[in-house]
Amino acid sequence: MATWIKCTDTKHEVVYINLDNAVTVTRNDVADRIADRGTVISFMGGEQVYIVVSEQPEEIIKPKL
Numbered sequence: 001m002a003t004w005i006k007c008t009d010t011k012h013e014v015v016y017i018n019l020d021n022a023v024t025v026t027r028n029d030v031a032d033r034i035a036d037r038g039t040v041i042s043f044m045g046g047e048q049v050y051i052v053v054s055e056q057p058e059e060i061i062k063p064k065l
Helices: 057-061
Strands: 004-008 014-018 022-028 038-043 050-053
Touching (some): 014 050
Antiparallel strands (some): 004 014, 022 038, 038 050
């Protein structure tokens, strides 16, 4: 069963991410502005297949009970 999570992208729009297809979930601390910092989620398919979301990695990968 797919693991879909609700996130907010850098344009403040809601996006749904399938974590089963994610390769890496890393903190984006190198953004120029603090407001742009969040998490980079990379997917299978090449180095240019990623999305930056405002949630922190801990919020994304923690299990929902």
